[in-house]
Amino acid sequence: MTSPSLHLTPVTLATGRLNLPGSKSISNRVLLLAALAEGTSQLNGLLDSDDTRVMLAALRQLGVEVKETGLAQIEVQGGSPFPVGQADLFLGNAGTAFRPLTAALALMGGQYRLSGVARMHERPIGDLVDALLSLGADVQYEGNVGYPPLRIGQGTIDGGKPVAVKGSVSSQFLTALLLAAPLYAAQASDDMHIDVEGELISKPYILITLNLMAQFGVQVQRQDWARFTIPAGSRYRAPGRVEIEGDASTASYFMALGAIGGGPIHINGAGSQSIQGDMAFADVIEAMGATVVRHPQSIEVRGVHVARGDKLKAFDRDFNLIPDAAMTAAMLALYADGPCTLRNIGSWRVKETDRIHAMHTELEKLGASVESGADWIRVHPMEPTRWRSASIETYDDHRMAMCFAMAAFGPVPVTILDPGCVSKTFPEFFSVFHDLVQA
Ligand SMILES: O=C(O)C1=C[C@@H](OP(=O)(O)O)[C@@H](O)[C@H](O)C1
Numbered sequence: 001m002t003s004p005s006l007h008l009t010p011v012t013l014a015t016g017r018l019n020l021p022g023s024k025s026i027s028n029r030v031l032l033l034a035a036l037a038e039g040t041s042q043l044n045g046l047l048d049s050d051d052t053r054v055m056l057a058a059l060r061q062l063g064v065e066v067k068e069t070g071l072a073q074i075e076v077q078g079g080s081p082f083p084v085g086q087a088d089l090f091l092g093n094a095g096t097a098f099r100p101l102t103a104a105l106a107l108m109g110g111q112y113r114l115s116g117v118a119r120m121h122e123r124p125i126g127d128l129v130d131a132l133l134s135l136g137a138d139v140q141y142e143g144n145v146g147y148p149p150l151r152i153g154q155g156t157i158d159g160g161k162p163v164a165v166k167g168s169v170s171s172q173f174l175t176a177l178l179l180a181a182p183l184y185a186a187q188a189s190d191d192m193h194i195d196v197e198g199e200l201i202s203k204p205y206i207l208i209t210l211n212l213m214a215q216f217g218v219q220v221q222r223q224d225w226a227r228f229t230i231p232a233g234s235r236y237r238a239p240g241r242v243e244i245e246g247d248a249s250t251a252s253y254f255m256a257l258g259a260i261g262g263g264p265i266h267i268n269g270a271g272s273q274s275i276q277g278d279m280a281f282a283d284v285i286e287a288m289g290a291t292v293v294r295h296p297q298s299i300e301v302r303g304v305h306v307a308r309g310d311k312l313k314a315f316d317r318d319f320n321l322i323p324d325a326a327m328t329a330a331m332l333a334l335y336a337d338g339p340c341t342l343r344n345i346g347s348w349r350v351k352e353t354d355r356i357h358a359m360h361t362e363l364e365k366l367g368a369s370v371e372s373g374a375d376w377i378r379v380h381p382m383e384p385t386r387w388r389s390a391s392i393e394t395y396d397d398h399r400m401a402m403c404f405a406m407a408a409f410g411p412v413p414v415t416i417l418d419p420g421c422v423s424k425t426f427p428e429f430f431s432v433f434h435d436l437v438q439a
């Protein structure tokens with residue numbers, strides 16, 4: 001179901017403060033960890049959005065006791081195996097729910113079906129399934145080989161020999177194996193080794209995984225990015241309280257606002273102590289000419305006034321480490337003093353939509369000159385006379401909707417189609433955006 005379109009009239013200034021919603025990546029990891037850990041976990045600051053709702057609903061269907069104890073506060077009674085050994089789970093388009101649950105249920109054993117929206121059934125999962133099959137799990141494709149929906153049965157898991165996983169399509173496959181690994185390692189007499197075969201993309205997300213596993217009592221040993229060892233006897237223990245920090249990918253939209261709308265924008269919820277790689281987007285806007293002050297749990301951004309003709313500095317950068325925040329950088333290119341090139345972003349092709357195609361097409365509708373290839377995109381800056389008033393398709397991709405809000409700093413009105421798709425990670429995005437900008 002599509003939502004009514006949103007008309008953005010030109011704005012010139014951005015200033016104010018906001019509290020970030022909880023991190024999607026941390027929320028869904030912590031929900032699964034709390035469900036697997038023996039004992040009670042109190043999760044504070046959890047994100048409330050489509051992606052966390054499908055994870056919560058799945059855990060409840062699996063019999064995990066989850067209580068809402070306050071605003072963004074959840075209490076989880078964990079333990080494994082899950083109480084319900086048979087379930088048909090719908091996981092929307094949430095990669096952070098689909099991939100980790102596939103691995104956990106495959107190692108747990110039972111009878112499960114995992115499906116999602118049509119786009120989820122076009123997002124690859126073969127590299128994770130191959131790794132699980134090599135461990136002795138029973139995972140079958142219901143439709144196209146290499147893609148959801150999946151059926152999981154009772155396998156015979158042997159983690160005694162190193163398991164290899166490819167990480168060139170998504171880091172979530174390695175994250176999924178790591179999160180599930182203690183289901184085997186807890187009973188094992190030998191350490192479990194996970195080897196990465198070939199290139200590993202989006203590395204900072206693996207560090208989030210390892211950090212949170214450690215908070216739940218499992219210390220993974222890492223040899224570069226090649227081998228991950230889960231010691232024999234490793235088991236998750238509920239840590240009591242877990243504070244979930246704000247979402248750094250969401251923070252990128254507000255850092256961008258400060259960079260082009262003067263600021264100051266005060267962003268509360270993630271700062272220099274963040275465990276999220278996307279906080280490095282602050283370095284990107286700094287290099288473009290914005291001023292960033294980093295506090296342990298917040299940041300402040302001041303910038304230029306692009307609506308008055310100021311320009312940001314152009315860039316040519318590798319964005320492999322921050323693929324989500326990279327989309328925001330592509331929008332900032334419109335206001336730069338030269339062409340901006342984003343490299344090593346091949347994973348954009350298999351996310352909520354083909355983001356290279358979507359970005360290229362929609363930026364051209366605004367009047368921009370764009371070039372792209374298999375894993376890169378180049379956006380040329382806009383002269384004021386080039387801007388065209390366009391209706392922007394969002395392709396059911398929350399990040400397309402959120403980053404095209406930055407086009408409101410151009411001189412013509414812009415319409416965002418189906419803006420409600422922001423509910424994947426930040427349902428209140430447009431009301432927070434409107435509170436910060438002025439004509
Ligand atoms: O592990 C995670 O929480 C995520 C990893 C990244 O995916 P890839 O590893 O597929 O790039 C990122 O794009 C996604 O939004 C969240």
Ligand SMILES: C=C(OP(=O)(O)O)C(=O)O
Pocket residue numbers: 093094095096324351352399425
């Ligand atoms: C790629 C994304 O999501 P997912 O967790 O579904 O992979 C994203 O949020 O940009």
